[in-house]
Amino acid sequence: MKKSMLAIGAISILFFSFIATQPKIYAQAGGSSVPFLLISPDARMSGMGETGTAIADDINAIYWNPAGLGFLDYFPKQNPFDENEELRPFRQVALSYSPWLPQFNADLFYSYGTIGQYFDYLQGTVAFNFIFMNLGEFNRTSANGDPMGKFISNEFALGLSYGTIIAPDLSIGAQLRYIQSNLTPTVAGQQDAGNGNSVSFDLGLLWKPQNLPYITDRLSAGFNLKNIGPKITYIRESDPLPTTLNLGLAFNIVKDEYNDLKVAGNFSKLLVKRDSLGSDPLPKSLVTGWDNPGADWSFGLEYWYDQVFALRAGYFTEPSTIGGRQYWNFGAGVKYSIFHVDFSFINTVEANHPLANTMRFSMLIDWR
Structure with a gap:
C-alpha cells in the first residue's frame, strides 16, 4: 500500500475519532492518547454490548475487571458425584x-x-496479557516528496494482573501495564519521533452475593477504574492516558439445567480533563474529569443452551455532545470440551460509520 506521510496522520485521527472519542470530545471531554486501550478485546463481551464489568467470569477479566480473577480458583468437577476426583486449579x-x-x-x-x-x-x-494494534505500513517521504523508505506504525501494551477474594462475596484485582506507541520513526537530523511509552494500572472490585433474599446468587456488581498513569509524550507534546471509570450490574434472569439467560448494563466515564491550556494531571483529573459532558451506556444479554451454544446481543450509546456513537452488537458462541469459540458483529445505527461491520473472533482454552 502506497501512502504519503500525511496518511499516518489521517489514519491516527480516524482511529482516535471513531474508537475512543470523537472530535467533540477532544475539545470538550479530554483528547486522550493511545485509544486502542479502550477497544474491547473479546468477542463474547463485545457481543453483549461491552458490558463485562459486572460479569468478568473468565480469563478476559484482566481487561473488563481484574477483580473477576479472584473468583476463578478451581474448575468444577467433571463428575460432581465422584468424591475422589481432585479439584484442578x-x-x-x-x-x-x-x-x-x-x-x-x-x-x-x-x-x-x-x-x-x-x-x-x-x-x-495471576494473568498476563498483550494487546497489539497494527496501524499499517506507510511510505516515508522527504519535504521535497522524495521517497525515504517505509515504516510500520503500531501500538502495543503488556499487562500483569492479580485478583483475590477479600470477603466471601467480594473480590479485588489490579493490573499493571506497560504501553508503547510507535506512530512515526526517528528521522535523520531530528531528535524526536512520534513514539512514546508509559505505564498504567487498573483497580477493580467485584461483588457476587450468594444468599440475597429472593434472588440468591443471581446478581453481581462491578467497579473498574482503568488506565491510571502518567501522560505519554510525542515530540515534546504530552497527552493523558484514557483514564476511565466503569460501573456495571448483571443479573441472571433464567438459570436451570438447560437454560441460562443473563442481562447486564454498564456505565463508562472518561476521566480526562483537557482544554486549550493543557490537561489536568492525576489525581486532579479524577475529579475535574466529571465536568466532561455525558457518559457511555451499554446494555446486553447472553443466552446459553445446555452450556454448549450461546446467543448474544447488546446496545452501546453515547450522547451527541461526546461523539454520538450508537451501535448494536450481536454474537454467538460454541463450547466443546476445553474449547470456547466466539464471534461478534457491530451494526451501527449511522449509515457508513467506520465501525460498521466490524467483526471479532475469539477463542478460550481451559488448560485443565
Whole structure:
C-alpha cells in the first residue's frame, strides 16, 4: 500500500475519532492518547454490548475487571458425584483478533491474548496479557516528496494482573501495564519521533452475593477504574492516558439445567480533563474529569443452551455532545470440551460509520 506521510496522520485521527472519542470530545471531554486501550478485546463481551464489568467470569477479566480473577480458583468437577476426583486449579488461555475499521481497507488489525492461572499459595489468580494494534505500513517521504523508505506504525501494551477474594462475596484485582506507541520513526537530523511509552494500572472490585433474599446468587456488581498513569509524550507534546471509570450490574434472569439467560448494563466515564491550556494531571483529573459532558451506556444479554451454544446481543450509546456513537452488537458462541469459540458483529445505527461491520473472533482454552 502506497501512502504519503500525511496518511499516518489521517489514519491516527480516524482511529482516535471513531474508537475512543470523537472530535467533540477532544475539545470538550479530554483528547486522550493511545485509544486502542479502550477497544474491547473479546468477542463474547463485545457481543453483549461491552458490558463485562459486572460479569468478568473468565480469563478476559484482566481487561473488563481484574477483580473477576479472584473468583476463578478451581474448575468444577467433571463428575460432581465422584468424591475422589481432585479439584484442578483454574488455568485458561484466550486469543482474539479483529480486522479494524474495515470500511477504510487500511490493513488495520487488533490482536489480543492472555494466559492466567490460580495459585493456591497466592490465594488468587495471576494473568498476563498483550494487546497489539497494527496501524499499517506507510511510505516515508522527504519535504521535497522524495521517497525515504517505509515504516510500520503500531501500538502495543503488556499487562500483569492479580485478583483475590477479600470477603466471601467480594473480590479485588489490579493490573499493571506497560504501553508503547510507535506512530512515526526517528528521522535523520531530528531528535524526536512520534513514539512514546508509559505505564498504567487498573483497580477493580467485584461483588457476587450468594444468599440475597429472593434472588440468591443471581446478581453481581462491578467497579473498574482503568488506565491510571502518567501522560505519554510525542515530540515534546504530552497527552493523558484514557483514564476511565466503569460501573456495571448483571443479573441472571433464567438459570436451570438447560437454560441460562443473563442481562447486564454498564456505565463508562472518561476521566480526562483537557482544554486549550493543557490537561489536568492525576489525581486532579479524577475529579475535574466529571465536568466532561455525558457518559457511555451499554446494555446486553447472553443466552446459553445446555452450556454448549450461546446467543448474544447488546446496545452501546453515547450522547451527541461526546461523539454520538450508537451501535448494536450481536454474537454467538460454541463450547466443546476445553474449547470456547466466539464471534461478534457491530451494526451501527449511522449509515457508513467506520465501525460498521466490524467483526471479532475469539477463542478460550481451559488448560485443565
